[in-house]
Amino acid sequence: MARNLAPPDPLARVRTLLEQLNLTTAARRLADLLAQAETTQPAYSAFLQQILEAEDGARWERPQNRLESPVQAVGRVPALARAGGRHCRSARR
Numbered sequence: 427m428a429r430n431l432a433p434p435d436p437l438a439r440v441r442t443l444l445e446q447l448n449l450t451t452a453a454r455r456l457a458d459l460l461a462q463a464e465t466t467q468p469a470y471s472a473f474l475q476q477i478l479e480a481e482d483g484a485r486w487e488r489p490q491n492r493l494e495s496p497v498q499a500v501g502r503v504p505a506l507a508r509a510g511g512r513h514c515r516s517a518r519r
Contacts, residue, residue: 451484452477 437456444453452459459480463473 449477449481452481455480 437460441453441456444450444456456477459473459477463476468476
């Protein structure tokens with residue numbers, strides 16, 4: 427009896443490598459980037475540049491989005507302040 431196994435996802439290994447290299451945006455957007463490349467047919471170097479620019483843009487946007495998002499910890503006192511400021515520079519002045 428032969429099993430009817432579905433062929434493995436050909437991009438699974440590429441996604442895994444991207445994730446291991448901490449290129450999470452590139453891994454997440456890989457299918458879209460490849461679909462775009464199929465229609466525009468860029469040179470390999472241009473395609474690689476598109477992938478890296480997508481990752482770079484996302485890395486730049488993440489901290490910007492964190493700065494603009496509302497603070498989740500309103501009313502929470504930092505641990506050093508609770509400790510009586512023993513480790514806080516302003517408490518030593």
